[in-house]
Amino acid sequence: MGDVLSLYPxxxxxxxxxxxxxxxxxxxxxxxxxxxxxxxxxxxxLIIPRMPxxxxxxxxxxxxxxxxxxxxxxxxINAPYVSYNTDQATNAVTIDVDHGDLDxxxxxxxxxAMAPAVVTINPANGxxxxxxxxxxxVMTSPGDPVEPQRLLQRARDLLRLALDGDPGMANRLSRxxxxxxxxxxxxxxxxxxxxxxxxxxxxxxxxHVAIDGGGDAVRLxxxxxxLEPWADDLAEERAAAAxxxxxxxxxxxxGRNCTLFDRLRLWAYGGAVTDASLIREQxxxxxxxxxxxxxxxxxxKSVAKFMATKWVGGGRADGYHRGVMGLAGSGLPLVQxxxxxxxxxxxxxxxxxxxxVLAAAGELYRADGARPTQAALAAAAAxxxxxxxxxxxxxxxxLAATPAVATPTKPTAMPMxxxxxxxDVESRRPPVPDFLVRASGLGVASKGSNAVAxxxxxxxxxxxxxxSGALLTDGAGSGPGLAMSAGPASGxxxxxxxxxxxxxxxxxxxxxxxxxAEVEDVAAIASGPPVEPRRRLKAVAGG
Numbered sequence: 001m002g003d004v005l006s007l008y009p010x011x012x013x014x015x016x017x018x019x020x021x022x023x024x025x026x027x028x029x030x031x032x033x034x035x036x037x038x039x040x041x042x043x044x045x046l047i048i049p050r051m052p053x054x055x056x057x058x059x060x061x062x063x064x065x066x067x068x069x070x071x072x073x074x075x076x077i078n079a080p081y082v083s084y085n086t087d088q089a090t091n092a093v094t095i096d097v098d099h100g101d102l103d104x105x106x107x108x109x110x111x112x113a114m115a116p117a118v119v120t121i122n123p124a125n126g127x128x129x130x131x132x133x134x135x136x137x138v139m140t141s142p143g144d145p146v147e148p149q150r151l152l153q154r155a156r157d158l159l160r161l162a163l164d165g166d167p168g169m170a171n172r173l174s175r176x177x178x179x180x181x182x183x184x185x186x187x188x189x190x191x192x193x194x195x196x197x198x199x200x201x202x203x204x205x206x207x208h209v210a211i212d213g214g215g216d217a218v219r220l221x222x223x224x225x226x227l228e229p230w231a232d233d234l235a236e237e238r239a240a241a242a243x244x245x246x247x248x249x250x251x252x253x254x255g256r257n258c259t260l261f262d263r264l265r266l267w268a269y270g271g272a273v274t275d276a277s278l279i280r281e282q283x284x285x286x287x288x289x290x291x292x293x294x295x296x297x298x299x300x301k302s303v304a305k306f307m308a309t310k311w312v313g314g315g316r317a318d319g320y321h322r323g324v325m326g327l328a329g330s331g332l333p334l335v336q337x338x339x340x341x342x343x344x345x346x347x348x349x350x351x352x353x354x355x356x357v358l359a360a361a362g363e364l365y366r367a368d369g370a371r372p373t374q375a376a377l378a379a380a381a382a383x384x385x386x387x388x389x390x391x392x393x394x395x396x397x398x399l400a401a402t403p404a405v406a407t408p409t410k411p412t413a414m415p416m417x418x419x420x421x422x423x424d425v426e427s428r429r430p431p432v433p434d435f436l437v438r439a440s441g442l443g444v445a446s447k448g449s450n451a452v453a454x455x456x457x458x459x460x461x462x463x464x465x466x467x468s469g470a471l472l473t474d475g476a477g478s479g480p481g482l483a484m485s486a487g488p489a490s491g492x493x494x495x496x497x498x499x500x501x502x503x504x505x506x507x508x509x510x511x512x513x514x515x516x517a518e519v520e521d522v523a524a525i526a527s528g529p530p531v532e533p534r535r536r537l538k539a540v541a542g543g
Contacts, residue, residue, distance in 0.1 A: 015049050015073075022049060028074035033178040036206065040177055043118045043212055046133060047084070048073070050091060056083035058173055068173065078180065080207055081173040089137040090152060092117075093223075095159045096169040100126030108162040114226045115215035120175035120208045129175045130163065135217040146325075146340055151220050153331040157234050158227035177210035238329050256289040257299065265303050274311065276304035357381045357388060361395045362402050371399055 015026040022030070026049050033044040057079035058068040068081075076082050084092040097104070102119075109115055114132065121128040138152045139145070160167060263286045268279055283300035284293070325344055327337045360381035364372035372380070377395065378388045388395070 015051075015053060023053075025053065025072050025074045026051070029077040032074070032077050036178050036180060037210060040118070040210055040212055043177065043210075046117060046217065047092075047131075048077070050133075051076075051082075051084060052086050052091075056086075056173065057081065061173060077176070077178050079176055080179045082176045082179075083172050084131070084133075084174060085171065088141045089139055090171070091134055091137050092174075093132045093134070093152070093156055093159060094169065094171055094174045095130045095156075095163050096127070096166040097130065097163050098127050098166050099164060100128070101164075102128070104163050105130060111162075111229050112226050113159075113162055114218050114223055116213035117215045117217075118177055119211040119213050120177050121211070122175065123207075123209055130159075130213070131174060132159070132215065132223060133217045135219050138220065140336075142339055143343065148220065149332065149336075150330045151224060154234075155220060155224050155227065157237075157331050158224065158230045161230045161233050161237070162227060175208050177206075177208060179207040180205040181207055238331070256291055257295060259289065260286055260291060260296065261299050261303070264299060265306070268303055268307050269311075272311070274304075274307045276301070276308070279304045279307065353383060353387060354391060354394070357383060357391050357395060358398045361398060365399050365402055371396075 015023050017023060029051075030044055030048045033048055034041055037044070051073060054070040054072055055076045056068050057071050057076045058081040059079055060067055061081050071079065084094070105116075105119070116130040117133040118131050119128050120131070132155075138148045140149060156171065159165065160169075260283065264279065264283050267273070267282060267286075273279060273282075280297060280300040283296050283303070287296045325341060327340060330337070332340075357377065361372060361377055364376060364380055374385060374388045374392065378385045381388070
């Protein structure tokens with residue numbers, strides 16, 4: 001068996017151990033096959049190590065109650081019918097030929113078709129299965145690539161035409177070349193054939209006549225290329241099998257207008273005619289019931305409007321994409337085509353959403369020069385916040401590759417001096433209560449006075465530089481707020497938020513204020529520790 005395995009040293013990974021050796025089940029099946037059919041040693045080394053670990057088998061496919069199930073490979077080698085494929089992968093292409101003409105296979109090989117790996121013949125009637133083993137399995141699970149599946153279906157159709165095979169073959173169960181007759185099996189009766197006579201002469205226990213086809217594992221694209229001589233026959237077959245519009249009604253019981261409408265619309269559907277002038281011309285050609293020209297024109301206008309706005313049979317570019325995947329002529333089963341079509345729509349919507357999110361992120365990044373927030377990006381892209389969160393990693397990668405546009409900086413404004421108080425403002429100052437003046441001892445100027453205590457110089461006259469005895473504010477050009485008293489001559493207390501502080505020495509009075517509350521604040525702060533303004537007013541008044 002080791003010499004046989006050297007022909008194909010790489011079995012399927014599911015049938016070998018970590019050290020690369022063949023597992024016990026496929027090894028036992030291979031030993032059984034070599035013992036039963038030594039002339040198929042090359043075929044056994046090619047197929048058995050690459051078969052599924054638990055293939056689908058059937059013992060009763062020709063009975064009144066056919067059934068199938070999965071068995072380990074060492075037991076499946078005994079079943080009359082076995083599957084080389086699974087629901088997830090296709091390893092081989094099997095063509096069922098029911099006419100028993102092996103000359104058709106010889107003709108196909110002479111025209112360039114690749115040779116099968118094995119041919120298994122039913123000795124009772126001469127019908128046979130021809131098997132081509134694929135070098136690379138075709139994955140057929142949902143979500144797997146579609147192109148290999150289409151190519152596989154094309155290879156099956158071309159091989160069927162080349163051999164005049166059975167179109168109903170599902171490529172599932174095939175005749176097992178190594179199956180034998182069991183003692184309790186009922187052998188077929190009837191006139192013997194050449195193949196049955198051959199088995200009887202060989203005294204072989206095999207159920208089927210198995211012939212080594214001579215073909216190795218083939219690449220799917222090479223197999224299809226070798227079958228191009230039958231490509232035109234396949235195109236004609238598919239064109240003939242394409243659905244046709246039903247024959248237009250000759251007479252509609254509803255009346256002449258309905259008859260014309262049915263004939264005209266079905267004619268437009270079949271030819272995908274959207275030109276209003278052609279539809280109108282054909283409507284008059286169909287008018288063999290004597291309808292007035294005005295009614296014929298109205299009918300043509302109705303059909304033309306439908307064909308221009310709602311007809312989707314041709315797959316227009318205005319939102320309708322029927323047939324965009326090209327599955328109509330692929331030959332895939334209806335269920336598989338529906339599954340692939342169901343995956344296509346969500347995939348296209350995901351791509352559209354990805355493009356919208358990345359485009360919005362790039363625009364915001366270029367406009368602001370900074371990474372946008374997830375909420376802002378969701379609003380700009382018109383998607384949900386969770387949609388942005390799921391794509392945030394892709395957004396960051398996109399922004400990393402997007403050049404940022406520098407945001408122009410605003411020019412720094414020159415410091416401005418507070419406006420000089422006019423004489424009118426000075427004249428409108430409220431009177432200062434005498435008890436505040438006595439309590440503070442600062443000699444604040446009374447109402448109507450434009451002068452302050454000696455030593456005060458208006459700080460705005462120095463263009464933003466506060467001299468000794470100046471009134472400082474926390475905001476440029478802002479009005480006075482809560483004042484703070486001057487500390488020792490060496491410095492000034494830190495102001496509170498929004499406060500106005502007196503920067504001069506204690507011997508110099510602050511300037512006049514606009515309101516009595518501000519005068520009270522300054523007087524109270526200068527005479528003691530800071531307290532709340534209203535409490536300060538009450539304390540000074542009580543003193």
